[in-house]
Amino acid sequence: MKKVAFLAGGTAVLGLVVFAAWFFRPWAEYSPFNIIWNRETGDRVELYRRMDELFPHRIVEGEEKAEPLPRSIKAIDESYDWQGERKTIDEYAAESDTTALMVVKDGRVVFERYYQGEDAESRHTSWSVAKSYVATLIGMALMDGTISSLDDPVSKYVPDFEGTDYGSTSLRHLLMMSSGIDFIEDYESRGSDMRKLFFDVFIMNVDVDEFVKPYRRNRPAGTDLDYLSPNSHVLSMVLRKAYDKPLAEIASEKIFKPLGMADGTWLIDRNAPDGKEIGYCCLQTRAEDYARFGQLYLQDGMWQGQRLLPVGWTDLVSVPPTEVHEAGSTQYGERGYGLHFWVPEDPAGEYFANGYNGQSVFIDPANNVVVVKTGADIDQIPRRSETTAVLRALARAVK
Structure with a gap:
């Protein structure tokens, strides 16, 4: 015994x-x-x-000698109205754990401020801002003929998904966040599908493609707005299969090098060379390079005289495609949704890429302004309306 x-x-x-x-x-x-x-x-x-120090990643190569955007720093009104109170931008930054704010007007940096140890060379995680990069690459693939139509099913480009619900979903419905897939997108609740995805991929080294493959639809595609990270990852799979190369290489060739960005990184599900980029998040780059991305959209997809996005693409992604996607009609409160870009309440033509804990690339065509915000705001959801007020105040403060 x-x-x-x-x-x-x-x-x-x-x-x-x-x-x-x-x-x-x-x-x-x-x-x-x-x-x-x-x-x-x-x-x-x-x-x-430090995300790319803690997780496996792949380098997204930028321009070898990335030139800074032209600067024309000016004094601006640094206050805004919120719930009957006049507050300052720095007060908001302190309350929201903001790490960088940048305003680009007419292609020139006019306001630039860093907080909490961040500086101009800091690479900050994108979280779901990366979803808008994936959508941008889809638009570029459409323009160069690598993808023939947004109404193509996923299985046309990802044969392994033939016979699955994701395989029969169109690229358009994925971009609309209208896949109908049954998935619980909750970053904080233990037991949610999103937490399981994080644990299985980053801790257990589960293949991220295989993780999303078996999820089933519980309502028709195209009928609602349900923001699901796997939708974006499946779009990234389409890109990888269509171009037959890693997502980081595609982003380098199509976005980073043409726009003169510095090197970035993209997290992958396991060590290279076999790792696959996490297509719903986890790009790491500088505030200025997020601004370049916004500037591409502000310029209607043109960069230094060259068209990088299809004619009409910026209008397509920035306008809610159905009534249920419109601001005030969604389960996401005051925000509406286009095709992988958000639309603020009472929109005046603005739209924005948005990421977990307060990352934003805010595009204001009427004022010819891009505003970039990075941070680590755990209270981002209750602060959403105030954040919109801050971004708008910055966009409209520059004359």
């Missing part, structure tokens, strides 16, 4: 040793411990500057 107990105890100890080795992985560049510890910390500011 003692021998059995000894063996059982030894097995348990061995199991703990094996688990500890797997969890801490002192021999490896990335470990579950570092990922979980940094993900659960209350202070995410430093984490969001």
Whole structure:
């Protein structure tokens, strides 16, 4: 009996040793411990500057000698009205853990401010701003003929998805966030599909393509607005299969190098060379380069005299495609949705890319302005309307 107990105890100890080795992985560049510890910390500011140190990633090559955008810094009104109170931009930044604010007017940086250790060379995580980059690459693929139609089903480009619900979904319905797929998009609740995706991919090294493949539809596609990260990832799969190269290489060739951006990174589901980019998030780049991305849209897809996006693309993505996508009609409160871009309440032509915990690329064609915000705002959802007020105030303060 003692021998059995000894063996059982030894097995348990061995199991703990094996688990500890797997969890801490002192021999490896990335470990579950570092990922979980940094993900659960209350202070995410430093984490969001270091995502590509903690997770496997692929370099997105930029222009070899990236030239800065022209500067014309000016004094502007740094206050805004909120719920009957006059507040300053710096007050908002402190309350919302903002790390960078940049305003580009007529192609020139006119306002630039960094907080909490961030600086002009800091690469900050995009979170879901990356979804808008994926949509942009879809538009570019449409223009160069790599993709023939937004109404094509996914399976035309991803044969492995033939016979699945995602495989029969059109690219347009994915861009609209109208796939009808049954998936719980909740970043904070344990047990949600989104948390399971994070755990399986980043901790267990599950293939991200295979993770999303079995999800089923529980209502017809094209009938509602349901913001789901796997929709964007499937679009990134379409791009990888259509071009037969990693997403980071496509982004480098189509966006980063043409727009004169510096190098960035894109997180992948496992170490290179086999890793696949996480298509719904996790691009890492500088505030100025997010501004260049917004400027491309402000210029209707033109850059230095060359058309990079199809004629009419900026209008297509910035206008809610159905009544249920319009601001005030959605489950997302005051915000509406176009094709992988958000539309603010009471829109005056503005639209924006948006990411978890307060990342924004705000595009205001009427004022010819782009406003970029990065941060680590855990209270981003209750602060959404105030954030819109801040971005609008900055966009309209520059004459």
